Amino acid sequence: MSFIQLENITKVFAGGEKPAVDHLQLNINKGEIITLLGPSGCGKTTTLRMIAGFENPTNGTIQIGDNEVFSDAHSLPPEKRGIGMVFQDYALFPHMTIIKNVMFGLNKWGAREKRKRAKEVLELVGLEDYGSRYPTQLSGGQQQRVALARALAPKPNVVLMDEPFSNLDAGLREKMRFDVTNILRKTNTTAIIVTHDQKDAFAVSDRVVVMKDGLIQQIAAPKEMYRCPKNCFVAQFVGKTNLLTGTMDTDLRNIHTHIGKVTLPNEWQERLDTVKLSIRPEGCSLSDEGAYCGQVERVTYSGEYQELHVRLHNEPELSEEPMLIYAPVEKDVEIGTIVSFDIKPELVALVE
Ligand SMILES: Nc1ncnc2c1ncn2[C@@H]1O[C@H](COP(=O)(O)OP(=O)(O)O)[C@@H](O)[C@H]1O
Numbered sequence: 001m002s003f004i005q006l007e008n009i010t011k012v013f014a015g016g017e018k019p020a021v022d023h024l025q026l027n028i029n030k031g032e033i034i035t036l037l038g039p040s041g042c043g044k045t046t047t048l049r050m051i052a053g054f055e056n057p058t059n060g061t062i063q064i065g066d067n068e069v070f071s072d073a074h075s076l077p078p079e080k081r082g083i084g085m086v087f088q089d090y091a092l093f094p095h096m097t098i099i100k101n102v103m104f105g106l107n108k109w110g111a112r113e114k115r116k117r118a119k120e121v122l123e124l125v126g127l128e129d130y131g132s133r134y135p136t137q138l139s140g141g142q143q144q145r146v147a148l149a150r151a152l153a154p155k156p157n158v159v160l161m162d163e164p165f166s167n168l169d170a171g172l173r174e175k176m177r178f179d180v181t182n183i184l185r186k187t188n189t190t191a192i193i194v195t196h197d198q199k200d201a202f203a204v205s206d207r208v209v210v211m212k213d214g215l216i217q218q219i220a221a222p223k224e225m226y227r228c229p230k231n232c233f234v235a236q237f238v239g240k241t242n243l244l245t246g247t248m249d250t251d252l253r254n255i256h257t258h259i260g261k262v263t264l265p266n267e268w269q270e271r272l273d274t275v276k277l278s279i280r281p282e283g284c285s286l287s288d289e290g291a292y293c294g295q296v297e298r299v300t301y302s303g304e305y306q307e308l309h310v311r312l313h314n315e316p317e318l319s320e321e322p323m324l325i326y327a328p329v330e331k332d333v334e335i336g337t338i339v340s341f342d343i344k345p346e347l348v349a350l351v352e
């Protein structure tokens, strides 16, 4: 049985027309790191708050470890759910030293155990020498680690983090993604992280849950999510893509589109007529004798690669979107250049 079970969780706020969270179904294993990913307003924070016990679902049940923490019959208060919370702004107490901040969640522990445990978790996050400082004397990344240490101190069943990286600048953000996952892994902590940033989600999670309008769109490991997005929304939300319509060949593998024949990585399980394809820009590689050919309309240089917008020659109508293709930076490409390219089936997916 899964360690955490969210069964059919629905939340309708008073005055809200549509549910903020709609029949959410999710099982999480012990030690797993899960991310809720989606645009602003899709119900991520509400889901997290219901797990924490700050908000009661309208319907559904929540199981954490051995405890049913919410059902029609009862709702356990947050402090009895065994959760550790890390807030977006870290919510450290400015007038307390770091060690006092960490000890705050341990009020039921004896004085000596409290201090011992606080030192232990500060060491775990690499801040054992900072116990007597105040939060304002620490950098953003260090404050983040204190918040995590405080959440981990009472040995919670699960750590919940709402947008933990959004207050950090790009360089530090990458380091913190690594540090936070490292600490969670080392302690075999189960964690649910909320973010609207696909890069955060992919870098830290075992599985990603993409949400939209309160509904789960797809649950998958990052690689699978990127290569096999289930629908157009997921395909566009996790990275850039080309969406094309086509008709399926009787071989169940080739799709006839306005740019020509595009091949799926595997035979589809059933014959469909009209289908939608997602083709990742990295799946299109320039090649002297490629199967597809077109004129470059736009070049955007990113440093790591060049984004080309290529207008295909055999497009029946100019209203079709140009193809987005990534070209290596060392390649000289200019607007107006005719290029040819191939498409790797591994980065083609059939989407709903
Ligand atoms: N306390 C509340 N009262 C009424 N509506 C709310 C409340 N909290 C959130 N909502 C609404 O629920 C939806 C989901 O919000 P939220 O869970 O905060 O989204 P996210 O964290 O994904 O940005 C939004 O439409 C939001 O306006």
Ligand SMILES: [Mg+2]
Pocket: 044, 045, 046
């Ligand atoms: Mg939110």
